[in-house]
Amino acid sequence: MMETLPISSAGIDMKEAGLKGGTTTWTYAINESIFQFTALRRAYNNIADRLTGENGVLTKCYRKKLDRSSMKSDVAI
Numbered sequence: 001m002m003e004t005l006p007i008s009s010a011g012i013d014m015k016e017a018g019l020k021g022g023t024t025t026w027t028y029a030i031n032e033s034i035f036q037f038t039a040l041r042r043a044y045n046n047i048a049d050r051l052t053g054e055n056g057v058l059t060k061c062y063r064k065k066l067d068r069s070s071m072k073s074d075v076a077i
Helices: 037-052 055-074
Strands: none
Touching: 037 055
8 A cells, every 4th residue: 555655745645545644552651569559549538638528619518508408497487
């Protein structure tokens, strides 16, 4: 196929050759040390604290919901 590709001064004419585009090869470096899991646990704890900790997002939403429901019950009395 390489011998039959239409080549111009700009290179291979992809449309004329019927090609859509180049392919990509991805290479990943993998850290297989035990320390990667320590970082994962630290990241998990950080996210969990931001969601459910003393001042976490979910904790604040829950408190607001409790406050609203207690105000409704106070009004009903």
